[in-house]
Amino acid sequence: MASSSKLIRGYEVVIGLENHVQLSTASKIFSGSSTAFGAAPNTQASPVDLALPGTLPVLNRGAVERAIRFGLAVGAKVAPLSIFARKNYFYPDLPKGYQISQFEIPVVQGGRVEFFVGDEKKVVNLTRAHLEEDAGKSLHEDYHGQSGIDLNRAGTPLLEIVSEPEMRSGAEACEYAKTLHALVMWLGICDGNMQEGSFRCDVNVSVRKPGEPYGTRREIKNLNSFRNLIQAVDYEVNWQIDEIEDGRKIQQATVLFNPDTGETRAMRSKEDSADYRYFPDPDLPPLLIAPKWVERVKGEMPELPSVMAARFEQQDGLTAYDAAIMTQSLATARFYEAAKQVCGAPKLVANWLMGEVSRRLNSEEREIEASPVSPALLGALIQRIQDGTISNNAAKQVFEALWSGEGSDVDALIEAKGLKQMSDTGELERILDEVLAANQKSVDEFRAGKDKAFNALVGQAMKATKGKANPAAVNELLKKKLGA
Known part of the structure; x- marks a missing residue:
């Protein structure tokens, strides 16, 4: 389905988009050289990587299995025979003066x-996903x-x-790339480190008048951040139109x-495939992938994000959008499930993760794994909202205290900050009587059919209780006293 x-x-x-995903193998695709990042230059380039005379490449089985894993995750065909x-x-x-890749028959x-x-x-x-060095x-x-x-990277899988x-906008391209990035990390086939070049984006951009054939494309190479991707596409689009x-x-x-x-x-004129003079590598036989191999890899895979999202929709009652956000990374999904287990309120957990937690993570440029508020603490906080101990506004104050390290016990913080909601109905009724007596004009307006007057009375009641009254209880008792 096109966008x-x-x-x-x-x-x-x-x-x-063409995304180059560095596979998480310990050694290179055709040699035993290490793929570890940060080594001194040219200390991890073997004679095979350099194609010295007499050397022969040997395919890394782990690289193939990671390709199979990706193919299964996106519902693709895993080719029983593919060619290098x-x-x-x-x-x-x-x-080498050439790169070993796949052309006509990808994996x-x-x-x-x-x-x-x-x-x-x-x-x-x-279109495809193919193995290459x-x-x-x-x-x-x-x-x-x-x-x-x-040449340390030479031969990296x-x-x-x-x-x-x-895709029809930089924003679409960015969300696609983010989803792909999260998926390869979820599958464990790539560490996703964009600064180290583990996940790189090449973006092909062209423009055309609606209904016309595709325009001439220009390829933006090696974008290593999602912010850069959007900026690069937006600039390139306007440049081409100009x-x-x-x-x-x-x-x-x-x-x-x-x-x-x-x-x-x-940087340079763009070649077509004919300019690369592809031909089958004479040193590598065809890659044969038996059905049993595919089935074994399938059995070892984690629950996929799409499957987990469907489960969250069916079992937890989340919307498709909320479920997609909860499965945008394996770390987010684990956080959500752990917090949900504590409080048994999946929708509230999702709301907090998309709201306060996300806001603080983004402002501090942290990943969810580095959240100072653990799933257990978030779950405990949500429990106190559910049982009426604190209001939503009070919960936000407790959350901020937890985040900044003021304490690590939800109940102790609620007590220390005096945030408990009023649970004494008799005391609340007395305060509401005083509010009604002091706001006769609003009472008369409400009885005359002005709904806004009721909200004004609720506001006065919350002010009188310094925000400690349960809003639902205030609403119910006010309606009862006003005969609504």
Whole structure:
């Protein structure tokens, strides 16, 4: 299902993503060299990685299993036979003069990714996902005007995931990439560290008038943050429209995004597949994946986010949107389930996670694993809302105290801050009588049919009790006293 079109300055934006996912194996895809990050340059490049004469590549079984796992997760076909090919091009950090990849027959074929943009559900189809080796890295800093080459990354296993061009805005592309990022981490096939290059985004962008053929695309390479992805796409879209409006043609190119200026710039002309002169790698036999192998991998997989979200909808009564947010990462899902187990209130837990918890995490740029308020504490706090001990507003004060480390006991904090709701009905009735006597005008207006007057009386009652009265009890007793 393609995403709905949204016009920008009268043009339809067409976006497809290629994501390079570094697989979480301890060794490289065709050699035993380590994939550990941060080693001294060129200390993890073996003769096989460098394609020295007489060396032969041997496929890493763990890399294949991670590809199978991904294919099953997105509902794709896992090819029983796939072929490794040589992709020929020259670049200083490509030691072999070619990259071992897959071309005509990839290991994963098809599939789809579902995600939300706001509360609107989107589906993007996948073209393929194929195994390949990474190149090295060119270093341009601290070399006195020269460039250095670090070949530690050469041969690192990658799964390149290619989408159909079905996204129509930077926001859609960003949410797709976030969902894919969360999925590969959920499956345990990638650590997701974008700063270290474990998850990289190449974005193909073109524009066209509605109903016209696809325009010429430009590929924005190696975006390593979701914020940069949106900024790069938005800039590129407006740049392409400006070019077309000024009567110039878009030239197919590979471009880079500069986060300091917020602009894209052309790096080189973009090749077509024919320019790479693909041919089957003579040193690697076809990859054969038997049905039994697929079934074994399937049996070892965790519960998928989509399956878990459906369970949260059916068992917990969450909306599809709420369930999707609760399963946006394995850590979030575990937090939600642990808190829910404490208080037995799934909807309230989801509301707090999407509200106060999310707000504080975002403001401090923390992941949920680093939340100072544990699932047990959040569950205990929600219990005190449920049993009427505190109001929602008071609960927020307790939450802030827990977050800032003022204490680690919900009941002790409620007591220390004097936040308990009034539970003495007789005392509450006495206060309400005083409020009604002091606000005769509002009483008369309510009896004359003005509903806003009732809200004013509730407000006065809450003020008189310093916010400690249970709002539901105040509403009920006021209606009773007013004969409503």
